[in-house]
Amino acid sequence: MxxxxxxxxxxxxxxxxxxxxxxxxxxxxxxxxxxxxxxxxxxxxxxxxxxxxxxxxxxxxxxxRNTDDLLLALADEFIGRSLEGWEATGDWRTDLRAMGLRIHHSYHGQPQAALLVAHRTTGRIHETRAVETILGILRDGGFPDPLAVRIYHSFADQALAFAAQDAAAAALPPAAAEADAEVWRQAYGPLPAATHPHVAATYPLLAADMSGSGYPFALELMLTALETLHPDGAGGGRRDR
Amino acid sequence: MxxxxxxxxxxxxxxxxxxxxxxxxxxxxxxxxxxxxxxxxxxxxxxxxxxxxxxxxxxxxxxxRNTDDLLLALADEFIGRSLEGWEATGDWRTDLRAMGLRIHHSYHGQPQAALLVAHRTTGRIHETRAVETILGILRDGGFPDPLAVRIYHSFADQALAFAAQDAAAAALPPAAAEADAEVWRQAYGPLPAATHPHVAATYPLLAADMSGSGYPFALELMLTALETLHPDGAGGGRRDR
DNA sequence: GTTTACACGTCAATGGTGTTGACGTAAGCT
DNA sequence: AGCTTACGTCAACACCATTGACGTGTAAAC
Missing domain, CATH: 1.10.10.60 (Homeodomain-like)
Structure with a gap:
């Protein structure tokens, strides 16, 4: 047989x-x-x-063998595609930003497969190359090894975590996705200032902001913090106080 | 009827x-x-x-009404339990940090449920209270409304995204978890300096660091960045309203 | 206390899902 | 030309969420 x-x-x-x-x-x-x-x-x-x-x-x-096997094959396929064509500029801020947005964007494009693979360590060729690349950006950018490793860990996890989070939202059945979007109008809009003063005071801003992903700003915040941690003081003098 | x-x-x-x-x-x-x-x-x-x-x-x-309705109720219950007993200190750094770690920790304690629930917007009582609380920390802490809202969004998403990410790892069946851990030794350990110089140079640091969660450091980075964005310059003191 | 309305637990059925064993046809080797 | 067997097909299984119809018995009304 x-x-x-x-x-x-x-x-x-x-x-x-x-x-x-x-x-x-x-x-x-x-x-x-x-x-x-x-x-x-x-x-x-x-x-x-x-x-x-x-x-x-x-x-x-x-x-x-089963649908999981099929989905993993799908995931592997788009991991390959998502790393295609990236090139370093030599500036660690620019390169980290590009890397983060690229990961986030490509996972968002295939939410179903992303969900399956985002929290797995594959150890396959494309993943190891990504690790190498990000570590290279940090070490060549002047961060000492112990710091570079910690930063790599948080940076990579954050990109993957947000990617999975946003992919999960994109992968929701249409009805649930609709419901989530409506919630901000129907549940938060009518909240009275008496019980929820801060929500009431900022509601229009909130409703507008929550429709997008929180990742881009979180990424900028991380880059800002990295400037202050950089051994060259203000990290090349872009930031002042 | x-x-x-x-x-x-x-x-x-x-x-x-x-x-x-x-x-x-x-x-x-x-x-x-x-x-x-x-x-x-x-x-x-x-x-x-x-x-x-x-x-x-x-x-x-x-x-x-349907299983989604039940799931949302479940999610809100979860949020409620994770914030039970929290009290503000008045210092926005301390409060934000406590809030983030608390969410992360409670989701980690119930990984299976967290996975199911981490990416939904419930709009229910516990969630709205959490939103109100975090917004309050930021606004009372002196951040102007538009900035407070953007920060809230990234902060909350970051906490939830990491929580889901780490919960997913904790929820893997023992066999798969073992396999994922092995990958770091078997796939990354032997990588030669010729093809992966940065990984090879930092491997011991990497292997040690990757066993924990990247969230605590990512959270510190975000707080560091917020200090520089604070209207009072170095973010010295609490502001009254 | 008796009556009455209807809330809600139950049953049965629908149409979806992944997965498997058995089977026979035809593809590609010798 | 003949033989093996890969692989496409069929049918069946066990599970899933959801809905309409039904009648019991609870709790309100009197």
Whole structure:
């Protein structure tokens, strides 16, 4: 008896489905990504993916052990894409900022896969390269090793944590996402100054600010703090007091 | 015809189930939290919750409109518990720090539930009180409204994002957690200086640092940055209103 | 105390999900 | 040309959230 899933290298018989599609891991991953992009995260089910491929849903189990296996493959795919094409400028502020925003942005683009991978340590090639790059920015930027390592840890965790957080929001079923957005109008708007003076006083500002991600400003705050920790005093004289 | 779900105030008839349980929102939420605590986030389904309560699963729909409604109630309960007993000192640095660590800590203590809940906006009583409290710390601390709001947003998101991130790590099944820890030794330890000079140079520091959470340091960085943004320059004193 | 209205627990059914075992066809080797 | 067996298909299982109909028995009204 043959194992249910055959590794891609050993695959031989390319047998078309009833509807004429010739399956492969590549085709399945690409189709799944397209499905998620076009119809949202919850459109990705084995049954729907089967239909989109023109194959019986159970055929997928010839290519992936289970849906988790498939989603990890998806995640790995976009990690690769998210690191593509970045180049260092040599200024640690600029480079850290770009790195953070890039991670955050690319995870946000594929929330479903992001959710799965954001809190795992993969140790794979793209991840190790990212670690190396960020550490390099900090050490070449003049931070001593112990500080560079602590900063790396907080910087990377913060980028991933915010990315996962925002991805989770983006991956909510439409109804729940709508509800979360409405909450700021319906629950916080009517709060009276008597019981919630600070919310009442700042409500318009709040409602406007909360619609976006808190990450960009958090990143700027971190960069600001790093300037004061930099061994060269004010960190190149950008900040004054 | 009566609406399917009756608001808690208007509820009158307390009719025991076949198995003798007398349902209420309180009982349901407490049971759900216990279920998640004991058997993990995946154990929370309407059917299983019904069984745990000793009631037909569909009885839940007399108390919550749907599972999302139940989840939000769960989330708010969680927020409430994590802020129980906190008291302001009047110093915004101390208070913000305490607030952040408290959120982070309580989520870490209930990782399974935290995962389920960390990225929702509930708009309910405990959450609004938390928002009011944090905004109050910032405004009473002397930050002008537009800045206070931006800071609130990034501060709260940071605490929640890290909490979810660390909860996710703590909630991994033992086997997967072991595997993730091993990755740092097996994948990063052997990286040669030729291809990954920065990782190789700092590996002992890295391995030691990565075992903890990045949040405490990230929080300190944020507080440091806030000092420089404070209108009183070095952020010396408390401002009265 | 008796009556009455209806709240709410229960049942059954719907349409979704991931996953597996059995089966036979046809693909690609010899 | 014949043989093996990979792999696409089918059917079934166990679970999921949710809803409409129903009737019991509680608590209010009298």
């Amino acid at each position: 043959s194992p249910r899933v055959v590794s891609e290298g050993d695959r031989r018989r390319r047998r078309p489905t009833k509807q004429g599609a010739v399956l492969s891991q590549r085709l399945i991953i690409d189709t799944a990504l397209r499905l998620v992009e076009q119809h949202g995260a919850d459109a990705l089910s084995v049954r729907r993916l089967g239909i989109a491929l023109g194959a019986d849903p159970s055929a997928l189990y010839r290519y992936f | 009566s609406p399917r779900v009756v608001s808690e105030g208007d509820r009158r008839r307390r009719r025991p189930t076949k198995q003798g349980a007398v349902l209420s929102q309180r009982l349901i939420i407490d049971t759900a939290l216990r279920l998640v605590e004991q058997h993990g986030a995946d154990a929370l389904s309407v059917r299983r919750l019904g069984i745990a309560l000793g009631a037909d699963p569909s009885a839940l729909y007399r108390y919550f």
